[in-house]
Structures are given as structure tokens and as C-alpha cells.
Amino acid sequence: MSVSKLSLTRSIAMLSTISSSLLILNKPLTRALRFPIPNLPLATNPRGLSSLSTAAISNNAGGGRTGALSPAPVTEDLQKIDVNPPKGTRDFPPEDMRLRSWLFFNFREVSRLFGFEEVDFPVLESEALFVRKAGEEIRDQLYCFEDRGNRRVALRPELTPSLARLVIQKGKSLSLPLKWFAVGQCWRYERMTRGRRREHYQWNMDIIGVPEVTAEAELISAIVTFFKRLGITASDVGFKVSSRKVLQEVLRRYSIPEALFGKVCIIIDKIEKLPLAEIKKELESVGVLEEAIEQLLQVLSIKSLTELEEILGDSGEAVADLKQLFSLVDKFGYSEWIQFDASIVRGLAYYTGIVFEGFDRGGKLRAICGGGRYDRLLSTFGGDDIPACGFGFGDAVIIELLKEKGLLPELGLQVENIVCALDPGLQGAAATVATILREKGQSVDLVLESKPLKWVFKRASRINANRLILVGDSEWQKGMVGVKILSTGEQQEIKLDELD
């Protein structure tokens, strides 16, 4: 039973037995109460919980001497600001922050279960780290600027280049394989047309130093574990998997230079967003011949590994990698979550092998997450290559999915205790009680002003407190406090040293 369902009259009446002075509360309270609360602004503030408007209208809503605000010392600064966060960014008021913390906790918990170590990098990186020449969407959306020292910097659009930078920097001191994860904010400057934000948080898991596709199998396994924890099933979402080597083998057949590979991938990644004629035109413009384009598009439509093998033959790495991955996935036990789909290439130029994408089977949402193997990224930064793969998992689409499936958790504020002095002179005593409970690991909302009990009950209800602890004069003199279990209404006097 929640506090709000308790009869307030009854609750207050029960409490009245534990203290000694007299105070008449206004309606609907009918019994005389005996609490020593002088100077309470009961009659002038009958609204219970004061709201912003109350405080704004009446500066001494709290009733204390210091309630009178001092004159404005900074009037010269007066300005009207926009109270909204900058376009494309978010505030996190408590209710949104609880959801974010819950989501991040699950990111971290799954990462921990898989033995990954958390890392982070600067939000502000050198622009050079993100400027690749393949025409990626991510580059067009770079949130870049010049700092006061005339350095070109950018708010990171993704975490992988920073990870690569750190791996190169750490060099020989690292023991491979690395299993690293990060939860970090990423930025992209895009027109706000599709309701997309300019910042989001991204969970990344990366395995550095494992050339085998067991690494990819392990990464997808981690995401599956994450989905399961949240109540998402294989009928809600799936993974489409392919390999960049499929494209590479087709390109090689037509003697298309390796240097074009990144650009071709980026064009093909737009296959679901642009008309086919547009895709063909773009491929032509970078120098892919018509015959090769037809073959490419034919291969990209393949949804079966057997069919792929028929076309590419069984000697190439593309088919071998994919077959090995699907065989592993079967043994890992999450076959029903994944399917081959040759059209998956992902939008980052640096992928070299397996690529995958988590998708909503309902078909309503954008990709939930995506990743792949990037064995050659380090050398593009001047380092020695190390085989690597990883994924990025944003905080936006998953929340949409959870909403849609009715899987969003109810995350109310919950403070275990609310402690209230029944007399301003007992504020220190109430603080002592709060300290005792906090030292035992219990959370305590200490009432910092003299407030009517009605107000205290409302607040207790708002913060979902389990217990209301009242510090009254007569009990305090006996080394005791009044404790009320708010769910049952049960109340008793408890000795201070027996509080826990």
C-alpha cells in the first residue's frame, strides 16, 4: 500500500501519540496534535508541497528568517536566456536520468559479464582522427571547429578512431587480446529533419588482437545477452550479417582497384535510403563499370549463404568466414537471432570483414546497433595493424523499441527514509539520526525546513520513502525516535542505537 493511499488523518493521529506539544492542523485534520512546531506557516501555505510558483510569488515560503532573499547582486547580468537545451541536445531531468542510468547499468553489466574493461577517450578530438576520404555520412556530419589555439578539433562522432589512437599510443605495453568497452557521448551535426538528435550515447565493445571470427560471435553474443536481460526476444529483433569480403571478391573479379573499396561500401550502404538508379549513378561516378554494378547488385540481393557460395565459389574468404561464423553461432546457441543478408555493408569505410546490424523485426525503427571487423584501421593512422572488431549500440533506438514493446522499466525515485525534526531546535538531532542511518547504508531525505506534517507526508509519498522518522522532543530526551513504516502504517518508538 502506498503512502498516498493512507488516510492522512489516520496517519497523523497515530503519530500524535509520540510527541508532547500542541499544534492545531487545519482541515481535513480533525484531531488535535501535540507536536512542538512553532512558527510553522501552516495557514499561509496550505498547498502542501511548495511549487516553483509558490516560491516565486512568496519569497519567504519557507518561513525562516533567511527566507528573505538578499537583494540581487548581479543585476548587471540580467538577460533572458533560452531555457531549452541547444538544438539537437538533451537535458536529463531526474526521470530521464533514471532511465539513462538503468540503460548504462545494463551496458556495463553485460560488458562485465563478458570480461571487458571500461575505457574512455576525450569527447573533443583532433578533427584529423575522423576525416576519412570515402564519403561517409559521418564525415559530412562532423561537429568540428577551430579552437582558440587555431587547432581543428571535433566533437567525436564515434568512439572507434579514439580507441585505435589509444591502442597505437599504448603500443607494446598492452597484452592482447584487449577486450574493451566504452559508454560515451557522440556528436553529429545534421539537419534536424528526421527527429534525430545531434548527440547520443553509444555503447561500444571491441576485441583487439583476435583474427578469428570467434570474436565476432562473442560480440554478437554480448548483444543478445543484453537484449535478453531487457526482455527483448529473437522475435522482436534480429541481426543481419554479411562480410565486406563479399564485395571485395566481386570487385576483384572486375579488376576494380582496392582503393575504391571504401567508397563503394559507403555508396552501397545507402541502398535502402536511395532509389536504385541513384545508387547506380553514384557507383558509375566513382568508376565502377556497368557490368560490375549489375553483378554487385545481384550479389547484394542474396539472403542465403548457400546461394552466395554458388555464385562466389567455396574458395574465397568471404564464404569461409561467414560459414564459420554461422557454425559458431549455432554452437553458441543463438541461431534464431541471426541471418545472412548480403546487402549489409555498414556505413563506415574501415570495416574489412564480417559486418552486422541489429534490426527491429517490426520494420519501424532504424538499425539498433551495428559493427564489424576492422583489421586495417590502425595502419591508416600510421600504426601497425592488429586484427580487431567491435560494435556501436546507441541509446536512442533501443529506448524506442522498449517503448513499443512495453518493456520500459518503471523507475521511480526511492529514498528509503525521510527524517523530520518536529521542532526547529531539533534540526541537529534529526541530522544525527540521518547520519546514523546513512552510515548504515540507508538513504535519507532530511527535511531541512520547518514544514507542516501534511507537507512531510506528501513528500514521503513523492520520494517513495519506506519509513518516516520523526524526531520529537520527549522521545529524543529518552534517546528515541518515532518510526513509521509507510506501507503498513505501523509505527513505534525506537532507540537510536537500535535503528537500522
Place this chain on the structure above:
Amino acid sequence: MSVSKLSLTRSIAMLSTISSSLLILNKPLTRALRFPIPNLPLATNPRGLSSLSTAAISNNAGGGRTGALSPAPVTEDLQKIDVNPPKGTRDFPPEDMRLRSWLFFNFREVSRLFGFEEVDFPVLESEALFVRKAGEEIRDQLYCFEDRGNRRVALRPELTPSLARLVIQKGKSLSLPLKWFAVGQCWRYERMTRGRRREHYQWNMDIIGVPEVTAEAELISAIVTFFKRLGITASDVGFKVSSRKVLQEVLRRYSIPEALFGKVCIIIDKIEKLPLAEIKKELESVGVLEEAIEQLLQVLSIKSLTELEEILGDSGEAVADLKQLFSLVDKFGYSEWIQFDASIVRGLAYYTGIVFEGFDRGGKLRAICGGGRYDRLLSTFGGDDIPACGFGFGDAVIIELLKEKGLLPELGLQVENIVCALDPGLQGAAATVATILREKGQSVDLVLESKPLKWVFKRASRINANRLILVGDSEWQKGMVGVKILSTGEQQEIKLDELD
């Protein structure tokens, strides 16, 4: 006993009882082992844990077919990047991230104990939010720029203005008092002379809607609780406390306009950094008369509340507020942590009442934290004022202090289990074992490549694993795995469904 202290020969020998095939390990292992691990690159990779150099020199260090890296698809992007994070920023490799997570956990845990709710705001805010005219250091160091939409934006230098913005935005929907905390990254663009960084994380706790100094007492109590959790005592650190009203009363006596107040505070905040003559000159330049300056400086040197009362009289708010706070602190039970010091004004223009600063009694470090009352901030943004106070606590000085006191925690990586297939064909079986353990909440590092046992033991030691779980053919056929407790060397075969 750690794994590394075990005799490797003995460990391997003990393990040899649980499997069935034959494999000869090279020196210093002297006994024949019976594990089914074909294709192990034992002879070619005797270095144990492969390092970056190994991987870089030998691309097929892992030994698998996919160990051969595919040709570089993105050679066009080749560039040499700076592997260091941008000037003044930090990477967080795992060891640093563990420390950061530990610190943030304590920030959050103390906030929870005090019943505070977590919030956050955008790292990138409108520049207007931070541009105050009082000449604060923080404004000179604003990390600001123009975005692609020609908007003046800034990386936040502090959290309080964003909090004020959100409070105004939420308006009447909020129930006062708010007790909010945040742990967020803040930026300042300063010359890198004193080893100060350009970004740091800051823990903020704010109480919005309480005019009484009980709020300040509660905030300082939270910081004391934090210090105590970390092993820091009142002989290590203290709080210097004063009130902006002290200055205000002196200024009023000399009929100095209220509008100058912010500027005067900012100048006085530099009193320990600049020569006194410089301070006087700056005060004169904003229009404070010499007589007033002398009186100001005299008052600022006061370290006793009694003396302050003698000079200012007992009728003003300054003395009354401070006396009430010290009386409360006495009852809250942390008197030995705090002292009156009139020279404390803090460097932000918006404080209106009590100001406080946590300091290192050793005198070596800059302020550890600081805060105060800012009852008039909201109206400077065009909102209705609400009494408020809060503090900021950075992540840099506290770490220096902990180092100095020998209180930095030892935070090693710890993964509970390492699971290893003794045959590449058993990789799926090993994954099954990992999944079973993870579903029981246990962390598992799954060995993803075929590696010599020597390598596996070294890795187990590096990740501080409690158990090594070996999945061998003959055991697996019986539905069992080999489990070795690494601290004792104890080992046994355990049925899969009895693993926990």
C-alpha cells in the same frame, strides 16, 4: 596465492589428469600432457601473452586461417596522426577508468545516501548561459565557438547555469525542494602553464528551494561523508566558510552600488594569487574608494566569528547566517572540519550568501571543492528566483590528495572465470559454459583463439581470475568440465548443471 606464483609445471601437470590426447609442450615443461589441442602454434609463439609488437610483426600470431589480414581497403586514407589526446584532455585506459569509476561511484553513493536525484545537461550549451559581466576567470576561459548554424556555443565550464536553466524550464511541474546532483565533464580553455587540464569532471550537489542555512549544513555534511568514506580525516582537510553578505555589508556602509558587488567578489577571490597592491589597484579601477578598500581588506583578514561580530555588529544577516550555520554544524557533528575565514568569497559572481571551500590542510593543493548559496541566479536568466545552494567537487585535486595520503585504492581488473576450449572444435562448448556462468551473474573471459596453456595461465593471472575452466573432449562427452581454483590450485571435474 596468485596464479603467477604457482609452479607452472605443477599446474599443467595437475591438469593433465583431466584430458586424453597427447601434446608435448616445450621447456620448461617437463611432463607429457594429454590435451587435444591440434594446430597450436606453440613453437612459433613461445612468448606467452602476445603483445602489440608480436601482432604487428607477425600477422598470423593467432595461428588461425583468418589470421591472414585482408589487404588494406582504405589505403587512400593513410595518414600519420598524433596518438596523444588533444592538449589538456585525457584518455582513460582501463587502469585510469577503474579509478574514475571508483570515484564516481562514491560521488553517486554519497548523493544517494542523502536522497539526491541525478540529473545531467548537455556538454555543449549556448554561450549566453555562461557570459556574465563580472570578470570571472571562468568566462575568460570559455571553450566557445560558432557551430555550423552560426550559433555561439560553448563546452560547459560548470554545471550550475544549466541546472538553473532546467529549473526555469520545468517551472511549476517541480516539487520543491529539489535535491539534485550531477557528475559531468566541464571544460575551460586556459594556457597549460600550471599543469592544469582543459577538461575535468565535476560532482555537483544542489538544493533548490530551501532558504535556511540547514541546506548549506547538509551539503557540507555530504562532502564530509564523502571524505570519510575515502579515509580522509579532519586533520587532512577542512572547510573555510564565510558569507558574501559580509562583503555586501561592508560595501553598503560605503554606499558602493550593489551592481559592483559581483566584480568586487571576483577581484577579492584572487587575493591569494595576486600581490595586495594589485588587488587594491583592481578594486580602485572598478570604483571602490580607498577608505572602503582598507575596511574591506581589514574585514577579509578576520578568522573569527566573534571578531566579525565586533566589527559588523550583531544586527546584520551576515553574522546571523554564519552563527546559525556554525551552530548547526556543531549539532550535525562535524565542527572539527570547518572554520570561519572572511577571505573566502569564491570565484563565481552569482553567490549571494554562505560560501565555502574545501582545502588541503597540508597547504600543497588548490581548493578541493567549493560552493555556496546563489539565491538570485534564476532571475539573471529571466526566471523567478528560488533560494538555492550547491557545490562543485572536481575529479583532479581529490586524486592528488588521495595519492599524497596513500589512500588511492588498488583497483585491479578482476574477471571471475576464464574459460578455455582445449580443442578448436570445442569453442562452441566453451561458449556454452561461458553462457551458463554469465546467466548466473559470473563474469567470464572466454579464450577466443587456440592458445597454449601457458598463455592461458598468464592471462588468467593478468585478469586475476578465480577459476580456470577447461573444456576438454572426454569431459565434455560426460557433460563435465575441468575447474581449477587458481588461488589454491585445487581442481576437479564438475557437471555442467552443477556449475555456479
